[in-house]
Amino acid sequence: MVALKRVVDYNVRVRVKSDGSGVETDGVKMSINPFDEIALEEALRIKERGQAEEVIVCSMGSADVQQQLRTGLAMGADRAIHVETSGAIQPLTAARILLKLIEKEQPGIAFLGKQAIDDDCNQTGQMLAALWDRPQATFASKVDIENGTATVKREVDAGLETIAIDLPAVLTSDLRLNEPRFVKLPDIMKAKRKSLDAMAMDELGVEPAAELEAVSFEPPPKRGGGKMVESVDQLVSELKNKGLL
């Protein structure tokens, strides 16, 4: 089971609305969160190696997220689940919904992105693993599966850590795990016939968590305009003047 979040495309330079009430998302290009696309690619490869029978993609949000689920189906997922929520949800609620889906679908792996590039929270996978009371392997850059155990290389500050976890488990993908495939036109046609189940969050009996309140939004502080130097000597003397050398 792979969680796909619909987010502002990573190439878009997001702007804060002038009244500070949020960020401008009208008419902006939306995509699958890049980490989630990588998670899906890895799930498809696991299936192609004969180590999984089915790949299910799921997403939570408004009806718009069905676009990203269709893209996931076109990439090769077998079926999709859309859980309709009123408005955006935060990680703990997302994890509670995913847990309900897990209880229904009994996947061997719940694959998420390590972070959504809109809220940059980096929480949902870890929270899901806690609620499910199963292992987590976050920031995965290599996954090998054998006899019910996943051996995962994780990108940590010190370098690459390897852990072994018993399945079922939660994995979250890092960027270097793989390069997602491109979707081909015939696959888009085929994806239209695949099943996409929609249900409301309330139907699942999920209790939403207390949310953090967003008080205001602002653009990041601007760095002061820089200065071009003409030569190495000038660079060195500027740095000496600033007391940096």
Added chain:
Amino acid sequence: MSRILIIAEHDGTTLNVATAKTLTGARAMGVDDIDVVVFAADPAAVAGQAAELAGVSRVLSVAGADFEHPLAARLAPEVAAIAGDYSHILAPSTTFGKDLLPRAAALMGVNQVSDIMEVIDARTFKRPIYAGNAIVTVRVPEGGPVVATIRTASFAASDGGGSASVEERQPQASDPGHTRFVKVEGSDGEGPDLSSAPIVVSGGRALGSSDNFAIIYGLAKKLGAAVGASRAAVDAGYVPNELQVGQTGKIIAPDLYFAIGISGAIQHLTGIKDAGTIVAINKDAEAPIFEIADLGLVGDLFEIIPELEKAL
């Protein structure tokens, strides 16, 4: 009741400086009691170092053979078990804190505040979203603890000179056994640490090969600097992944940063926003890195670096 608990990050013998930075963030919250908890196979040395940090009230020292490697599945229930005594649970926003704290937060039934960059009051914080393109001020609702990671690049390390008491505690949970540490591979640890070095020299895709990257290491050595890299340089295999600077690499705040042969993609810039002075060297005068650099020099890095080394 207002009390803060900080989860110490360490390698078994030395307290990571990220903990002292987290402490500075904690002290900005206006809460008097700040405790630090150390989970380790043999916590004495690390607990002693934590006790010396100014502003710490107590150090909780929890020994367990299965704490040798910080596995989130093992530690999260321990954190949740002692969390009841605290209004705030904090960890650094390093891969250690990011892996562990959300798991503990879920056990406590609350959302986490990730990457606090500024403290407004004890429950209100600023944090970056959209790769730093926007800053949101969030307030944690009453009725549950504040569980948060601290963006270490935003806070200086707290000073030493403290003398907190150290209390020994027993582990509350047991090893679930389903998660096993195998190994960790890192660079040889030569030269200063990228996360905390005052000077960092980073190279990008322009270096072209790992052999060519030696020129970056050479300059860094001359400057006593740590070496960093763009994701493109890491992906191409010029340097190991732990040198990556940016949204998905390390967020750093050196006094002086050299971006050499790096174009300045937004995801890279996110990692260096808090640097004191940014120097960009790039042969393309239109490269976006020059828009944020304090000092820019247009030219071929393979000519400029040898000249620079000579001039130093």
